[in-house]
Amino acid sequence: MTIEEIIKKAEVKLTLNDSDKERIMRAFEFAKAAHGVQKRKSGDLYIEHPLMVAYGVAEMGLDASAIVAALLHDVCEDTTCAPETLEKNFGKDVLFLVDGVTKLDKIRFHGTEREAENLRKMFLAIAEDIRVVLIKLMDRRHNMKTLSSLPPEKQKRIALETLELYAPLAYRLGIGEIKGQLEDLAFPYVYPKEHEWLIEQVKDPLVLRQKYAERLIPLVKKELEAENIHYRDVHGRGKHLFSLYKKLLKYEMDINKIFDLVAVRVVVGTIEECYGALGVVHKLWRPMPGLVKDYIALPKPNGYRSIHTTVFGPEGRVTEFQIRTEEMHIQAEQGIAAHWAYSESKSGNIYRERQTVFADKKQLEWVNQLRDWQKEFRNPDEFIESLKIDFFKNRIFVLTPKGDVIDLPEGATPVDFAYQVHTDIGNQAAGARVNAKMVPLDHELHNGDVIEVITQKNKKPSSDWLKFVKTAGAKKRIQVALRETREAIAFSRRGGQMVELRLAIKDRIGLLKDVSEIVADFKINMKSITSETKNRLYPLIVIHAPFKNKEQLEKMMVKMKNITGVEEVSYTFIN
Ligand code: MN
Numbered sequence: 388m389t390i391e392e393i394i395k396k397a398e399v400k401l402t403l404n405d406s407d408k409e410r411i412m413r414a415f416e417f418a419k420a421a422h423g424v425q426k427r428k429s430g431d432l433y434i435e436h437p438l439m440v441a442y443g444v445a446e447m448g449l450d451a452s453a454i455v456a457a458l459l460h461d462v463c464e465d466t467t468c469a470p471e472t473l474e475k476n477f478g479k480d481v482l483f484l485v486d487g488v489t490k491l492d493k494i495r496f497h498g499t500e501r502e503a504e505n506l507r508k509m510f511l512a513i514a515e516d517i518r519v520v521l522i523k524l525m526d527r528r529h530n531m532k533t534l535s536s537l538p539p540e541k542q543k544r545i546a547l548e549t550l551e552l553y554a555p556l557a558y559r560l561g562i563g564e565i566k567g568q569l570e571d572l573a574f575p576y577v578y579p580k581e582h583e584w585l586i587e588q589v590k591d592p593l594v595l596r597q598k599y600a601e602r603l604i605p606l607v608k609k610e611l612e613a614e615n616i617h618y619r620d621v622h623g624r625g626k627h628l629f630s631l632y633k634k635l636l637k638y639e640m641d642i643n644k645i646f647d648l649v650a651v652r653v654v655v656g657t658i659e660e661c662y663g664a665l666g667v668v669h670k671l672w673r674p675m676p677g678l679v680k681d682y683i684a685l686p687k688p689n690g691y692r693s694i695h696t697t698v699f700g701p702e703g704r705v706t707e708f709q710i711r712t713e714e715m716h717i718q719a720e721q722g723i724a725a726h727w728a729y730s731e732s733k734s735g736n737i738y739r740e741r742q743t744v745f746a747d748k749k750q751l752e753w754v755n756q757l758r759d760w761q762k763e764f765r766n767p768d769e770f771i772e773s774l775k776i777d778f779f780k781n782r783i784f785v786l787t788p789k790g791d792v793i794d795l796p797e798g799a800t801p802v803d804f805a806y807q808v809h810t811d812i813g814n815q816a817a818g819a820r821v822n823a824k825m826v827p828l829d830h831e832l833h834n835g836d837v838i839e840v841i842t843q844k845n846k847k848p849s850s851d852w853l854k855f856v857k858t859a860g861a862k863k864r865i866q867v868a869l870r871e872t873r874e875a876i877a878f879s880r881r882g883g884q885m886v887e888l889r890l891a892i893k894d895r896i897g898l899l900k901d902v903s904e905i906v907a908d909f910k911i912n913m914k915s916i917t918s919e920t921k922n923r924l925y926p927l928i929v930i931h932a933p934f935k936n937k938e939q940l941e942k943m944m945v946k947m948k949n950i951t952g953v954e955e956v957s958y959t960f961i962n
Contacts, residue, residue: 388438390415393445393454400448407451414458414477421462429536436529437461443525447721453518456484460522464489487519488526520556524565527553531572546576550629563691564720567627574629585632592642596649597623599704603651606701610671611653616663619713620654646678646697647707654716658683664710665694672698675705683715691719785836799832799857805840806861813861814868817843829855847872874937877960883933884960885914886940890947891925891955898952902928905946909939925954931961 394411397403403411415438422433441457455477462468463485474482531549534542550573557566575582600623611618626634626648638644653664661683668674678697686692693711700706711719785793785804793807801821806813818841819826832838848865856862877884892898899916906913914931934940940958947956 388435388442390438393438393442396442397445397448397451397454400445401450403451410451410477411454411458414455414481417476418458418462421468427533427536429533431533433461436533439529439532440522440525443528444522447521447525449518449521452478452480453484453522456481456488456518457522457525459485460488460526484516484519484522487516488522524553524557524562524569528565528568528572531569534572534576542576546573549573550577562721567630570629571627574632578632581632582628585628585635588642589628589631589648592648593625597625599700599702600649600651600706603700603706606671607651607653607668610667611655611664614663614667616655616660616667618653618655618660618664620652622652622654623649624652624709625649646675646705650707650709652716653708653710654713655710657712661694661710661712665696665708668696668698668708668710672700672706674698678707683711693719783832785832785838788837788839793838795832796857800829800855801826801832801838801840802828802852802856802865803858803861804832804838806856806864807858808840810864812840812842813864814848815842815844815846816840816848817846828852874960878934878936883935885962886932886934887959887961888930888932888944888947889957889959890928890930890953892928893952893954894926895952898950899928901950902930902947902953905943905950906930906932908946909943911943 390412394403394408397411418437419434422437425433427433427436437458437460440460441454444453444457459473459477459481463470463473470482470486473485527549530545534545537545549569554566554569554573557563557569604621604623608618608621611621626645631645631648634645635642642648653668655661655664665679675697678695680695683692683694692715693709695707695709697705697707783795783797783799785795785799787793787808793804795803795807801819802813802816805816805819816828819828819830820839820841821830821832821836823837848868850865850869852865853862856865874884890902903913903916911932911934914933915929916931917929918926919929920926934943944956944958947953
């Protein structure tokens with residue numbers, strides 16, 4: 388790989404001025420000098436790695452700063468170089484990007500607390516600048532390609548992390564192609580036996596299917612021309628290996644049941660032509676009922692759009708077609724990177740017209756949603772858990788009676804739906820109708836279902852719901868409602884409830900006196916007051932006292948919080 392090839396690649400998709408080019412050249416020279424004769428485990432000169440990463444970044448159409456940052460991304464980590472030097476030579480923007488990538492390097496996905504902290508940082512970095520994440524994905528892709536030169540334990544860990552963290556991330560960013568590549572690179576390391584088995588299974592069918600698809604293509608082209616539909620491209624596309632493996636798991640490992648082993652992809656100019664092309668395909672061959680999927684009318688949550696249909700082709704073979712516009716095609720391959728710098732072009736060559744326009748806010752909405760969730764969870768394990776539940780699994784779309792689209796994880800129930808619409812609707816849910824039929828509240832929802840929740844005033848959530856809800860949001864709100872109910876009962880039953888108040892404090896003279904005065908003001912008889920200081924940055928004051936009701940307790944909490952030196956107040960019930 389040479390720096391000239393990278394500049395050439397970048398210029399396919401954006402216009403670089405002289406100072407951009409000079410900056411890229413300078414970054415290359417800087418990185419080359421910094422890494423010197425240092426070698427990768429693979430035996431390559433180290434500089435080969437940043438060059439490959441920069442090439443990927445250029446291929447995605449990111450800007451000159453991102454290319455510069457890709458070239459420099461390992462400079463500070465692996466060699467002695469001060470951040471100030473980077474900033475002085477290449478500017479704040481580049482330092483910021485390199486810094487972001489370096490932070491992501493520290494991520495180890497095992498699910499422990501310390502690692503979750505890093506995960507959080509990673510996601511914050513995404514929200515701040517998507518380029519950081521895209522550089523990191525390219526970095527990971529190249530590291531995966533050279534993984535065989537690392538020791539086996541390392542291979543396994545890195546491959547697993549790629550499968551669990553990076554590939555789902557690429558998917559969520561809508562970069563299907565990169566997701567497929569990352570999974571296929573990780574597959575043999577994580578599931579070596581299964582990989583070997585699959586290669587053996589797939590060898591012949593794949594070749595046969597490929598040939599079959601090639602026979603279909605001229606037939607489709609001819610019919611499209613007859614119908615005056617201007618296609619840009621019709622090609623066969625083989626399924627990625629790991630996604631094939633996952634599909635086989637669902638179909639009793641029977642390769643004959645996989646209809647999209649090789650799919651025929653039809654790329655046309657406009658949305659109208661997509662539906663026109665669908666008509667053409669259905670006129671040629673009978674569609675399989677229930678397998679027409681219109682992701683143009685109802686895009687997937689990651690933004691994927693296309694029409695899929697499965698037909699009984701010639702020789703009785705079942706084949707999948709994927710129909711899309713050129714714009715949809717680029718988005719499917721490049722996801723958020725395409726949005727990031729995409730501006731629509733009338734002239735036909737989309738790439739040439741692209742300017743550095745930042746993705747509009749809506750495209751990045753899920754990133755903000757993620758950041759909000761992250762704030763809601765204090766415990767990092769809980770956060771990872773919620774990512775697993777909500778974020779990385781497949782999503783479904785369902786509709787309200789008014790036709791609003793609600794995005795839920797697979798396996799979600801009417802209760803999840805109700806909480807997604809409004810907390811009150813969730814709390815008061817008494818029953819549900821799906822497609823006008825009454826269903827139990829734990830009924831599994833499917834794509835395209837229309838859901839009406841029947842509410843009842845003063846109805847309370849049941850703890851049974853926790854067993855079947857799929858969204859972290861519903862789970863959390865049910866727990867809050869249940870706790871409130873429990874507390875109300877506890878207060879009413881005994882006309883008083885013993886409570887343990889915990890105050891985290893920055894100690895000062897007179898603080899304890901202020902605290903006890905407030906308790907006295909409420910005319911409450913404290914049972915005990917103690918303090919815990921061991922191993923604590925903020926010592927705790929622990930008070931045991933009886934309260935008449937929740938209002939009284941809450942009022943006191945507010946007063947305590949207002950004392951100078953009290954950092955945090957919490958409570959639990961004790962018997
Ligand atoms: Mn690297």
